[in-house]
Every structure is written in C-alpha cells, then in structure tokens.
Amino acid sequence: MHSNDHHKKAELALKHAIDMGAEQASVRFANGEGFSVTAQNGAIETVEDYKDQNFTVTVFLQKSVGSASSNNLNDLAIKTAVDKAFSLSSLTATDDCNGLADKERMANKAIDLDLYHPWDLDIDTAKQIAIECEAAALESDNRVVNSEGATVGSYVTKSLFVNSHGFAGYSEATGHTISCTAIAQNNGAMEMDYDYTSARHYEDLIGHKIIGNQAGLRASQNLGSRKIKTQKASVIFSPRVSSSLVSHIMNAISGSSLYRKSSFLLNAKDKQICPDFITIKEEPHLKRGFSSSYFDAEGVQTEPRKIIEDGVLKGYLLSSYSARRLGMETTGNAGGHHNLILEPTDDQDMESMIKNMKSGFLITGLIGYGVNMVNGDYSRGANGFWIENGKIAFPVSEVTVAGNLKDMLMQIITVGNDPEKNGSIYSGSILMDNLMIAGE
Amino acid sequence: MTKEQQSVASEALYLKVKSALLDPYNISTEDLNLMMSQMLSKGIDMGDIYFQNIHQESWTLEDGLVKKSSYSSRQGVGFRSIVNEQSGLAYSESFEKGALLQAAKASSSIAKSGKTDTFRVEEPASINPYYSFINPIDSIEDKQKIELLQTIDIAARSKDHRVKEVVASLAGSFQNILIVCQSGRLAVDIRPMVRLSLSVIVEDNERRERGTSGGGGRMDYAFFDENKIKGYASEAVDQALINLEAVAAPAGEMTVVLGSGWPGVLIHEAIGHGLEGDFNRKKTSAFSGLMGEQVASSICTVIDDGTISEARGSLNVDDEGEPTERTVLIENGKLCNYMQDRLNAKLMKSKSTGNGRRESYSMQTIPRMTNTFMLGGQHKHQEIIESVENGIYAKNFGGGQVDITSGKFVFSANEAYLIKKGKIDRPIKGAMLIGDGPSALNQVTMIGDNLALDPGIGNCGKDGQTVPVNVGQPTMRIENLTVGGTA
Numbered sequence: 001m002h003s004n005d006h007h008k009k010a011e012l013a014l015k016h017a018i019d020m021g022a023e024q025a026s027v028r029f030a031n032g033e034g035f036s037v038t039a040q041n042g043a044i045e046t047v048e049d050y051k052d053q054n055f056t057v058t059v060f061l062q063k064s065v066g067s068a069s070s071n072n073l074n075d076l077a078i079k080t081a082v083d084k085a086f087s088l089s090s091l092t093a094t095d096d097c098n099g100l101a102d103k104e105r106m107a108n109k110a111i112d113l114d115l116y117h118p119w120d121l122d123i124d125t126a127k128q129i130a131i132e133c134e135a136a137a138l139e140s141d142n143r144v145v146n147s148e149g150a151t152v153g154s155y156v157t158k159s160l161f162v163n164s165h166g167f168a169g170y171s172e173a174t175g176h177t178i179s180c181t182a183i184a185q186n187n188g189a190m191e192m193d194y195d196y197t198s199a200r201h202y203e204d205l206i207g208h209k210i211i212g213n214q215a216g217l218r219a220s221q222n223l224g225s226r227k228i229k230t231q232k233a234s235v236i237f238s239p240r241v242s243s244s245l246v247s248h249i250m251n252a253i254s255g256s257s258l259y260r261k262s263s264f265l266l267n268a269k270d271k272q273i274c275p276d277f278i279t280i281k282e283e284p285h286l287k288r289g290f291s292s293s294y295f296d297a298e299g300v301q302t303e304p305r306k307i308i309e310d311g312v313l314k315g316y317l318l319s320s321y322s323a324r325r326l327g328m329e330t331t332g333n334a335g336g337h338h339n340l341i342l343e344p345t346d347d348q349d350m351e352s353m354i355k356n357m358k359s360g361f362l363i364t365g366l367i368g369y370g371v372n373m374v375n376g377d378y379s380r381g382a383n384g385f386w387i388e389n390g391k392i393a394f395p396v397s398e399v400t401v402a403g404n405l406k407d408m409l410m411q412i413i414t415v416g417n418d419p420e421k422n423g424s425i426y427s428g429s430i431l432m433d434n435l436m437i438a439g440e
Numbered sequence: 441m442t443k444e445q446q447s448v449a450s451e452a453l454y455l456k457v458k459s460a461l462l463d464p465y466n467i468s469t470e471d472l473n474l475m476m477s478q479m480l481s482k483g484i485d486m487g488d489i490y491f492q493n494i495h496q497e498s499w500t501l502e503d504g505l506v507k508k509s510s511y512s513s514r515q516g517v518g519f520r521s522i523v524n525e526q527s528g529l530a531y532s533e534s535f536e537k538g539a540l541l542q543a544a545k546a547s548s549s550i551a552k553s554g555k556t557d558t559f560r561v562e563e564p565a566s567i568n569p570y571y572s573f574i575n576p577i578d579s580i581e582d583k584q585k586i587e588l589l590q591t592i593d594i595a596a597r598s599k600d601h602r603v604k605e606v607v608a609s610l611a612g613s614f615q616n617i618l619i620v621c622q623s624g625r626l627a628v629d630i631r632p633m634v635r636l637s638l639s640v641i642v643e644d645n646e647r648r649e650r651g652t653s654g655g656g657g658r659m660d661y662a663f664f665d666e667n668k669i670k671g672y673a674s675e676a677v678d679q680a681l682i683n684l685e686a687v688a689a690p691a692g693e694m695t696v697v698l699g700s701g702w703p704g705v706l707i708h709e710a711i712g713h714g715l716e717g718d719f720n721r722k723k724t725s726a727f728s729g730l731m732g733e734q735v736a737s738s739i740c741t742v743i744d745d746g747t748i749s750e751a752r753g754s755l756n757v758d759d760e761g762e763p764t765e766r767t768v769l770i771e772n773g774k775l776c777n778y779m780q781d782r783l784n785a786k787l788m789k790s791k792s793t794g795n796g797r798r799e800s801y802s803m804q805t806i807p808r809m810t811n812t813f814m815l816g817g818q819h820k821h822q823e824i825i826e827s828v829e830n831g832i833y834a835k836n837f838g839g840g841q842v843d844i845t846s847g848k849f850v851f852s853a854n855e856a857y858l859i860k861k862g863k864i865d866r867p868i869k870g871a872m873l874i875g876d877g878p879s880a881l882n883q884v885t886m887i888g889d890n891l892a893l894d895p896g897i898g899n900c901g902k903d904g905q906t907v908p909v910n911v912g913q914p915t916m917r918i919e920n921l922t923v924g925g926t927a
Contacts, residue, residue, distance in 0.1 A: 040722065041525075046804060049530040049546050054514075069512040071533050077513075084511050091582050093505035123549070148724055148845075183724055183845055190726065192845035225846075227922070230692035260502065261605050261641050262650060367841045368850035370872040370924065374641065374650045379689075379872040379924040381841070381850035398848050400872045400924025402691065436926045438691035438874075 009055075009078060010162040016082045017059050018164060022089070024060040024100045025082075026163035026298075029053075029073075034155025037123065039130035045149055047123065057082050061089040063098045097324035100298065105320075105330060106167040107295035107302070114287040115173035117201040119154045126152045129178065133208040137182040140216030143223060148181035148192065150212060154202075167299040175290075176202045180212045184219035191225065191395075193218035193365075198422045200288040218364070221385075225395035227439040228386055234360035235401060235435045236353050238384070239418050241366050242342075243425035246280065248371055248378075248405055249273075250337045253313065255322020257373060264376030264406055268313045274409045276311040277345045284338035291424035297335030305331075307340070342427040344417035350429040353416060355390045361437055362387055363401065376405035382437075399439040408432060443566075450566040453573060457628040460616040461491040461515075465535040469561045472620050475544045476559040479521050480622075482548035486522040486782065488760060489544070489620040492801045496613035497577050501589040501606070504597075518801035519547035522783055526550050531802045564626045567763065570747055570754045571658035573630040576612040579660035585610055588636075588664055595673035596640050602684075603677055604648075605641035610634075612661065619761040627761025632658050633752070633908065635897055638672050642680040651680030652854070655895035657750045679836065679855050682867045689856065689871035689925025695831035696873065696921045697824055697859065701892040702837045704911035706918075707814050708900070709840040709849040710877040711735075711742055715769050715777075716902075717784035717795070717807040719844050726847030726878050727775065735775045736881030739817055742770040744779055746794055746810030752896040753811040753909040757794070760805055764794035769812075770881075781807045799905035809900060813912030817887025821915045824886045826862035832923060833857045833864055834873065847877035872924035880918065888915030 006029040017025035031053040038046045055078060056069040066088025068081040133150035158172040179196030195214040197206035237245060249265070257263040265273060284302035286292050296302055298320055306314055318326065319334035354362060363384040370379040379402035385392045403411075416428030462468075472489065479487045493515035500508040517540055518531040530546035532539045589608050596606045615631040637654035653675035655668060698706060711727075719725035727735065736742070746755050746764025755764045760782050767777050780788070781796030784807055797808035825833060833856065840851030852872050858865040893912035900909040 044526050044550065046526070047528045047550050048804065049543075050802065051531070051533070052802065053533055065508065067510040069510070071514045071516070081511075081513075088509040088511060088582075091506075091586065092509050093507050095503075095505070095507045098507070146723060148722070190724075190845045192724070192843060222846075260607060261643070261648060262639075266648075367843065367848070368852055368872050368874075369839060369841075370850070370852040370870065372650070372870055374648050377869050379852070379870065379926075381848065381872055381874045381924070383848070397846060398874055398876060398922060400691075400850075400874050400922065402689075402871065402924050402926045404926075436691050438922050438924045440693055440922075 006160045007168065009073065010160060013057055013078050013082050014162060014164055016079060017057065017086060020086050022059045022061050022086060024164045026058045026100060026161065028056045028159060028161045030157065030159040032155055032157045034153065035123065036151055036153035037126045037130050038149045038151045039127065039134045040147060040149035042131060042135065044127050050155065055081060057085045059085040059089045060099050061086065063094040063096055064089045064092045065098045066092060097321050100163050100165060101300045101320035101330055103165040105300045106165055107169060107299060109294065109301065111285055111294040113285060113289070113292040113294065115200050115292060117174050118156055119174065119176050119202040121154060129208050133178060133180050133212040136209040136212030137180050137216035140213045141184065141220035143184045143186050143220045144182050144216040145185045146183040148183065150180040153177045161299060163299055169295045169299055171293060174200055176205060178205055178208045178211050180215040182215040182219040184223050186223045189223065191219050191222035193222055196422060204288065222383070222395045225383065225397035227398050228396055228437065229440050230438050232434050232436055234357060235432050236350060236360065236362045237430040237432065238350055238362060238364045239420045239427065239429055241363055242430040243423065243427040244366060245430060246340055246342055246425050246427050250317060251373055253316045255316060255318040255326065258316060259322055259325040262374045264373065265313065269316060271313060272311045273313050274308060274311040275412055278308055278311050278412060278415065279306060279343045280308040281341045281343065282307050282338050283341055286339045289339040289424065291338045293338065296332045300330055300332045300334065302332040302338060340425045342415055344428050345415045347417060348414055349416045349418035353414060353429055353431050354387055354392065357387045357390060360387045361396065378403050378405050378408060399437050402436045402438065408435065446568055447566040450564060453630065454564050454628050456573065457616045457618050457630060460493060461618050467535065467537070471537060472561045473559045475540055476620055478541060478544045479519065479548040480559060482521070482551035484521040484523050484548055484551045487622050488520050490518040490759065490801050491618040492516060492615060494613060494615045494800065495577060496611065498609055498611040499585050499589060500609040501593055504593050506586045506589050516801040517543065519544045520805065521548040521550060523551045525787060527783065527804065529804050560624050561620060561626055562624050564628050567756050569756050571632060571750045574632055574660045575614045576632045576634045576660040577614055579662065585661065588661070592638060592669050592673055595670055596638065596677055599673060599677040600642065600681060602642040602644050602681065603640050604643045608636070608638045610636050619759070621761040625761065627757045629756045632660060634659060634661055634663060636664055636672065637897060638676045640676045640680050642684060644684050647684055649680045649683035651676040651678065651683065654897040657752045657896040658754060659750045682855060686867040686869045688927035689868040690832070690923055690927050691925045693920045693922050695828050696918050696923065697828060697831065697833045698913065698916045698918065699835040700888060700890045700914050701912060702894045703834060704813050704894060704913035705837045705840045705851045707742055707913050708809065708812050708911045709842040709851055710875060710880045711770065712809050712812045713842050713844055714847065714877050715779055717778045717780040717788060720778050721784045721788050725844050730775050733775055734773050735878055736770050736773040737884045738773040739887050740770055740773050740881050740884055741768065741815040743768055743815060744795065744809055744812045748811050751811050751893065751910050752898065753809065755810060758796045759798045760792065760796040762792045762794045762796060764810060767793045779807050779809060781805055797907050799907055803905050806903060808902065808907055809909050811893060811910035811912065813891065813893060814914065816889045816891035816914040819886050819888050821888050821890055824888055824915050824917050825859060825864060827886060827917065828859045829861060831859045832868065833859050842877065848874065849877050850874045868925065874922045874924060883919040884916055885919055886917035890914045
C-alpha cells in the first residue's frame with residue numbers, strides 16, 4: 001500500500017500543472033495486483049501474475065483540456081506526463097463546458113462500502129479449486145467430454161483521485177472469480193456453455209463444484225440444438241442475458257450519446273419508455289457492489305436514485321461536461337453508471353415464466369453487437385430453448401431476435417425476481433411479447 | 441534491398457530498439473543471460489522475455505473543433521515459462537534489475553525440477569521489413585493533425601445539409617519490441633500504426649441515422665492524403681443517407697451476396713478463429729480433426745498473411761520472434777493448415793506459422809490471425825448480383841462474433857440492399873446475419889475477381905486480448921444464410 005506515497009506524488013503533479021499556468025487539474029493513480037490460474041484436461045494450463053500501475057493527469061488551460069498517462073511512476077516520468085498534458089491543452093480548442101466538476105459537488109461524506117476483502121489463497125489451493133471445478137463439469141454428464149478450462153482469479157485494485165479543488169478520494173477493492181466453460185459432444189456435434197461466479201468477498205462466491213457442474217449441465221442441454229421457423233413469438237431473456245437490455249438503455253441515456261444526438265432516447269426524460277410497472281434503481285452505495293463508490297470519476301458525491309420510475313425516464317447519466325453541454329447538472333455518473341437494480345414486477349422467476357408459457361423462446365445466449373444506438377434497431381444472434389406447453393421442448397441455435405428497442409422496452413410483460421449478482425446490473429428474467437425470430 | 445543493405449538496416453533497427461528498451465536501464469546482454477538462465481534453471485521446456493514500450497496519442501474532433509487530445513506511454517517486460525502444456529506468465533512494469541529477476545522467477549514457478557543451464561544471447565537475424573520504422577506521432581506537427589481532422593469535418597459537412605454531427609478521431613501509436621527467444625536469438629521490431637475514424641449523424645424529418653468510415657495501417661500520418669480524406673467523408677455520409685431510406689430487413693434464410701473488403705469479417709469469424717492452433721490442439725473447435733478434409737466449396741481458398749506491406753495486421757516478426765508468413769489455410773476447399781504459435785505447434789508436432797501474438801507484455805502469447813482473406817475467383821461483381829433472383833446484397837459490415845465450439849457465427853450488416861430479379865433494390869436496415877462456420881463456406885457458389893482488404897481499422901478480440909488485424913474477401917455469393925431482420 002502506497003497511498004501516502006501516491007498522495008505526495010499527486011500533490012506534486014497538481015502543483016506542477018498549476019505552476020505552469022493551468023487553471024485546474026486532476027490526477028489519478030491506479031494500481032492492481034492479482035493472479036489467475038486455469039486448469040484444462042485435469043492439469044494446470046496457465047498461471048498468470050498481474051501487477052499494473054498507472055498515472056493519468058488531466059489539465060485545463062483556459063477551458064481547453066489535455067490529458068496524458070504513464071505506467072512509469074518515477075518523478076521524472078510524472079513530470080513529463082504533466083508537461084505533455086499541458087502542451088496538449090495549449091493546442092486543443094476551447095470549450096466552455098470543459099473543467100472540473102463544480103467544487104460544491106465534491107463528495108464530502110466518505111462511506112465504507114465493504115469492498116476490500118483480499119482472499120488469502122495460496123497458488124496451490126487455487127490450482128486445486130480450478131482442477132476440481134473442471135472435474136465437476138466433466139462429471140456432470142457423460143456427454144461432457146472436454147472443456148475450455150476452469151479459471152480461478154483474484155485481484156486487488158487501489159486508486160487515488162485528486163483534483164485542484166482540494167478533493168482527494170481513495171478507494172480500494174477486491175474481486176474474485178471462478179469460471180468454467182464446458183464442452184459436450186454427441187453425434188459429432190459439439191456445444192459449449194459456461195457458468196461463473198464473482199464477488200468482492202470470497203465468502204459470497206458460489207461453490208466451485210456447483211459452477212463446474214452447472215457449466216457441464218448447460219453444455220449438455222444444448223446438444224441437438226436446431227433452428228426454428230422464422231416467426232414472431234414471446235421470448236424470455238434469462239437472467240444472464242437480460243442485463244444486456246438494461247445496459248442498452250444506459251448507453252442511450254449517457255451524456256455523450258445524448259449531446260452527440262446518437263441515442264434512440266433523445267429528449268426522453270420525463271417520458272414513458274417502459275410499461276408503468278418498470279422501475280430501475282441506481283444504488284451507488286450498495287455494500288460489496290461491483291460499481292459501488294461514494295464519489296464518481298470526477299469526485300462528485302454519488303446518491304441513490306431511481307433512473308426509471310413507473311416506466312418513466314427520470315434522469316440521464318451525466319458527467320459535468322455532458323451536463324454542461326445539455327444545460328443540466330451532473331448526475332454523478334462520470335465514469336458510467338453505478339449498481340443498477342431492475343425491480344422485479346412479480347413473484348416470478350424463469351421456471352415459473354416457462355411454466356406459464358404456451359409457446360415461446362427462452363434465450364440463454366446472445367452473440368454479436370447488433371444494436372444501433374442512434375435509432376434503437378436491434379438484431380442479435382441467439383440460442384436457448386423452445387418452450388411448448390410450459391415445458392422445454394428442444395434446444396435452439398443459429399437464430400436471431402430482432403426488433404426496435406423503443407418497442408421492445410414497451411413489450412416487457414414481466415421482470416423476474418431471479419437476478420444473477422455477478423456484475424453491476426441486477427436484472428431478473430425478462431418476459432417480452434411479440435419479438436421477431438429469424439431462423440429457417 | 442540487397443542482402444548487405446538488409447543486414448545494415450537490421451543492425452540499425454537492433455541498435456534503435458536496444459537504445460529504447462535496454463540502454464536507459466543499463467541492461468546488458470549479460471543481464472539478459474542471467475534472467476533467462478534463472479528461468480531455464482527451473483527446468484522449463486520453453487520460455488521467452490518480452491521487452492516493450494508503447495506510445496500512443498489520440499485527437500478527437502466534434503462540433504467542428506478538436507477539443508480532446510490524450511497521450512499515453514506504457515512499458516513493461518513479460519516473462520513466459522512453459523513446461524509441457526503449462527505456461528506461467530509474470531511481468532514487471534519496472535525495468536529495475538531486481539524487479540525483472542523477481543518476475544523471471546515468478547513466471548517459472550510452474551516448474552518443479554531444477555537443472556543448471558547457461559544461456560547466451562545472440563544478436564537478431566537480419567530481416568526484410570514489411571513497414572518502415574517511423575514514429576508516426578513525430579511524423580507531422582500536432583497542428584497538422586488538428587488541420588487534418590478539420591479538413592475531414594468540412595468535407596463531411598459540405599457533402600449534404602442533413603449532416604448534423606461529425607465525430608472524427610485520429611490515433612497514432614509506436615512500439616519498440618525486443619524478445620529474448622529461448623534459442624538465444626534476440627528478435628526486435630518497431631511497430632508504427634495510424635488510424636482515422638469518422639462517424640456522422642444525418643437527420644431528416646426526425647429520423648436520424650449514422651454512417652461510419654475510416655482507415656489506416658502500419659505507416660505514418662502522410663497516408664491520410666486529400667483523396668483518402670475525401671473518400672472517408674463520402675463513404676460515411678453516403679452510408680448514413682442510404683440508411684435514411686432503409687426499410688425493415690427481411691427475416692429468414694436467403695441468398696446473400698457479400699461485398700468485397702470489410703465483409704471478410706465472415707472469413708475471420710466463420711473460418712479464421714476455428715483454425716487457430718490452440719482450439720484445435722485442445723479439440724474445442726468445430727474444425728478439430730478435419731485436416732485434409734473438404735470444409736468449403738472447391739472454389740474457396742483462404743489465406744492468413746502477416747507479410748502484406750504496411751497492412752494493419754502485418755508483423756515483421758510475431759511476438760515470439762518468429763518471422764511472419766503467408767499461410768494457406770484452405771486450398772480449393774480443403775483444410776491444409778492451422779495458424780500456430782510455438783507452444784501449440786510443438787504440442788501438435790508441427791511448426792510455428794508466425795501467428796504467436798500477445799496484446800502486450802502483460803498477456804499470454806496465443807495463436808492469432810494477422811491479415812486473413814479469401815482469394816479472388818472468376819466472376820465479375822455485377823455478374824454475381826445479376827445471378828440472384830431474390831436475396832440481399834450486404835455491402836458493408838460492422839463486427840462479428842463466433843462460438844468456436846458449435847461453429848455458429850454472426851456478423852452485422854450496416855449497409856445492405858434487397859436484390860430483386862438481379863437488380864439492387866431498396867436499402868434495408870442493419871441486420872445480424874447468422875450461420876454455421878463449417879457449413880457456411882460449403883454454400884459459397886460464386887466468387888468475384890475483386891479481392892480487397894478492409895481499409896485498416898479492424899481489431900480482433902480473443903481471451904480478453906485485442907490485436908489489430910485485417911480481413912478481406914472478394915464479392916461472394918452464399919446460399920441459405922439466416923438474415924436477422926424484422927420483416
């Protein structure tokens with residue numbers, strides 16, 4: 001831990017920028033350390049050690065901005081980076097919207113978010129976990145014949161953000177993951193599927209044998225997949241793909257998409273964009289959350305809020321720059337959204353949605369980024385299962401689902417109470433009406 | 441270049457790289473011997489040390505002004521140790537000798553047995569470079585970079601009054617690389633790269649559409665001359681305007697004509713990834729065990745070529761110090777080679793094809809594509825369009841993705857048209873196309889004589905690593921692809 005050391009270096013860097021004539025400046029130090037171990041075929045395949053460091057300085061000179069970064073943190077390299085940022089800021093055009101976030105918005109309430117829990121895991125134990133995880137996949141079904149490996153990883157990140165308002169924010173966090181990708185084979189055809197768990201605290205991880213077993217079962221369930229006829233049908237986005245829909249909304253309401261007019265949700269604030277039973281909460285202070293922080297990337301205090309309430313878009317994701325561009329106030333989203341919770345609309349989960357479905361398509365995998373943010377057109381490759389009379393009939397692959405996100409959001413019927421908690425978006429299964437499926 | 445000129449140039453290259461990566465830290469060849477001996481003494485089968493520094497800059501224009509610029513420099517040394525099928529990776533971002541020896545030791549912790557080995561580095565072999573060793577960042581004044589972006593902004597806006605937003609960015613990077621190979625040979629490279637990308641938004645009656653374009657490669661900014669700039673502006677604006685007229689794309693299986701150039705994403709996704717050595721060694725690829733078999737119609741020949749002059753995916757030596765090659769992957773429909781790095785080649789008892797790549801010193805080396813394309817055939821582009829009764833013509837593409845194991849791949853059209861009775865009809869909205877890798881190329885029925893590579897803006901992601909590549913193909917007619925439209 002070198003937080004004091006970094007703090008001194010940061011102050012020197014800020015002073016150097018201001019001495020050169022900059023009005024404002026900010027500095028970020030980040031370091032990360034960790035390892036990952038992968039097992040394949042019953043043996044260790046890779047062992048990787050990580051140790052990264054980085055320094056970024058942003059300089060504002062008469063409403064012009066320049067930034068530079070370096071992973072060499074000696075005093076000379078830092079000074080060189082500040083000089084470079086300064087010289088770039090003297091070349092770029094001025095923009096009245098440039099500058100640090102306003103001083104009165106700087107976070108002054110430090111909150112302990114319970115993000116730092118190093119895993120005291122020696123490399124031999126990690127290897128053992130990876131090997132056992134893969135073995136659980138191979139034992140899950142006799143058609144699981146191979147794997148892309150099982151990986152155990154753990155990392156620690158520390159970062160310090162300091163700006164010329166006098167703000168200093170320090171954060172440290174840990175992350176741990178166990179993942180497995182299994183391959184099942186039958187009649188010469190192979191199918192792959194995966195499962196993973198990740199958490200800030202290793203106690204919150206799902207057991208590695210469960211992960212392996214689940215990856216194996218999923219891969220074998222995909223065997224015998226086929227196309228379906230081109231048709232319109234009801235679909236269920238399973239929890240591991242449903243968060244992508246939330247993420248498309250966030251993309252569309254981010255400040256840069258809005259001021260560049262490349263969003264299908266332009267001017268949608270205070271308008272209904274989803275059915276009135278949909279609410280999305282932003283929870284920056286969620287304990288052990290993946291996107292928890294009491295200050296954003298500009299030092300602005302974060303606050304919990306509802307982004308969508310009763311189907312109405314209540315606010316955008318803005319940094320100080322994009323807020324000024326739009327004549328608004330920053331929402332504390334420099335650096336992106338914080339933890340998001342799509343509230344369940346019903347006491348339902350994927351199982352009960354399947355049970356209640358006459359016929360339709362359960363999507364468990366999506367590939368390709370076929371989303372046009374400008375107009376909302378959506379078309380992605382999909383695989384999953386065909387549902388008939390409340391039961392899984394057969395696995396489906398090599399089809400696409402398509403529509404327009406503006407319509408698709410309004411076609412949501414139910415949000416389940418079964419979110420995965422492996423990332424910063426908690427979204428349960430989503431049942432949607434009337435989506436176009438292209439197949440045979 | 442004569443042999444003699446070549447060796448003089450190679451010597452100069454070596455001194456240049458050495459002066460960037462070793463001399464400032466007083467790292468001598470003796471120190472390299474020591475680090476490598478440290479790894480070898482642990483009893484590893486293979487290993488290498490990878491010194492790298494990366495300088496990059498970017499300039500972004502919006503609202504007609506260049507308001508953003510950033511510069512970054514990174515450096516590090518990666519140590520890789522291999523025992524049987526296991527590989528250990530550790531790296532240091534400090535070039536201090538103690539830190540380097542510690543990382544060397546950490547990388548070889550996978551090895552258990554010990555033996556003493558002495559190690560002697562030898563100067564690099566002479567190479568015939570495929571690009572110049574220029575630093576693009578210094579190749580023109582910063583003011584000229586700003587002017588270049590302003591020129592393209594004006595060019596795009598003057599094309600049509602419906603152009604509402606123009607975002608253009610210019611990026612340049614420069615890397616020095618020195619690899620200590622296990623044979624004792626050193627390999628060095630200096631890798632320049634430039635890229636210009638343009639995105640425009642047009643608006644008409646409340647309808648907004650985007651068009652994009654760009655280009656680049658391993659050269660300096662002089663590449664972006666007036667004609668290139670005009671070309672990018674026209675391409676992005678035309679694409680956006682065409683999309684204003686686009687109707688819903690059809691849904692279902694149909695005949696698809698793919699244009700030349702960028703649509704080579706098909707080759708990259710449907711075929712390329714499946715032929716990378718690691719997936720085939722581990723038998724996880726849909727193409728595993730198909731060597732020598734017919735995997736495409738007999739008119740298809742697919743090549744990976746890391747030696748194309750100044751191409752984005754080209755390398756003088758790969759990241760294991762092996763010279764890059766032109767590797768025929770599929771010849772007249774028959775699978776004849778995989779793309780290999782040294783580890784997978786050794787385990788599969790074949791040889792490296794110069795496809796060992798890593799995003800940086802902090803990542804593993806794995807088999808990757810360079811410039812991957814299908815060779816031209818005998819038909820004229822127009823003839824192929826005219827042959828289609830009912831189908832679509834996909835002229836330009838965004839990205840794609842593949843599931844290596846099932847072979848299912850997707851790629852998304854961002855400029856496409858209906859074909860009716862052999863004629864190009866209305867433009868259609870962007871749609872995903874989905875197919876099955878091992879069978880897709882069996883359904884290729886006509887190939888054009890117009891092979892082209894993409895303009896030099898492509899990246900490929902695998903195992904969390906991004907590397908620059910080119911894709912390419914001639915116009916191609918392919919039957920029964922599923923088009924993911926809504927109509």
